[in-house]
Amino acid sequence: MPRPSASIERVFHALGDPTRRAIVERLSRGPVSVSKLHAPLNITLAAVVQHLQVLEGSGLVRTTKVGRVRTCHMEPKGFSAVERWINDRRTLWEKRLDHLGDLLAEEDDEA
């Protein structure tokens, strides 16, 4: 099992690149072969394969090979660690606001 922080690191890094986001956007509409994925992208097939390796390493994409055809699938659970991290930040921030609100209300009561 990779450490959660390592996984967050990889997902943020993977999605920081516009080509890799375009690949995930395409795969969210359904699985597709590497060659079909390559066709609309203005880069070499070798570059597509490299991007796919980064995406597989981050857990956002899975590829399967049947005969000579490699098919790419999106893995929605790959987003979980990042979603959790963002939610945790938001929750802490909102709790603090609630706490400030309570303190202000107490001051009003005492005034």
Next chain:
Amino acid sequence: MPRPSASIERVFHALGDPTRRAIVERLSRGPVSVSKLHAPLNITLAAVVQHLQVLEGSGLVRTTKVGRVRTCHMEPKGFSAVERWINDRRTLWEKRLDHLGDLLAEEDDEA
């Protein structure tokens, strides 16, 4: 207004770095001065300032200066573009699964 894709790019890039994530984690618990933010981090003050500039550029952090003290605040709405992007991918992916389910149910009816 920056393009949404440029903003997503900046947020993913900003959060791809463990020190910048540590800064956001600290700020989600409340605003703090640059020098207090610096104290527990094992890097130079200049490096902290550079990380803060990246975070400000991404819209995740805001800093304000009163007298000689610069205070850093988390900006939760800075996460919105990235959350929306992830939700859109998930929604498309789930719609496709629903559609596949419908197709399979139709095949069962016809069998």
